[in-house]
Amino acid sequence: MTLGKRLRERRERFGLTQLDAARELGISNVQLSRYESDDRKPEPEMLSRFAEFYRTTTDYLLGRTEDSTLAKSDSSLYAEFERFVNNPEHGVFFKEYLDAPAERKEEMLRFWEFIREKERNRKPGDRQGE
Known part of the structure; x- marks a missing residue:
């Protein structure tokens, strides 16, 4: 499979x-x-950027491997996210992440990254989501 086809997939x-x-x-x-x-x-x-955005490796995109998954131990982002999820102040919503299948975890991780990026540029005193 070509790089383009893998990106589309x-x-x-x-x-x-x-x-x-x-x-x-x-x-x-x-x-x-x-x-x-x-x-x-x-x-x-x-x-x-493609590999990070699509939660895969550059090796997969380049056709060097058929394994499109990120190894949990290779990604500090997963560890950071799981620390966030385990914090009781962050609510029950993210608790289901820990028991979710891999595909659902990827989806929830992308959602969390989106929220984190939005919050990164927020200044003290700004309302959430601005």
């Missing part, structure tokens, strides 16, 4: 349109389309 696995994925990645949907159709090859930095 991962995007579709997360239920994203090209436009949605391109917005999240900070590129145009035309650029994403060119990557997915193998008309253009991403630079190493962009390849890393």
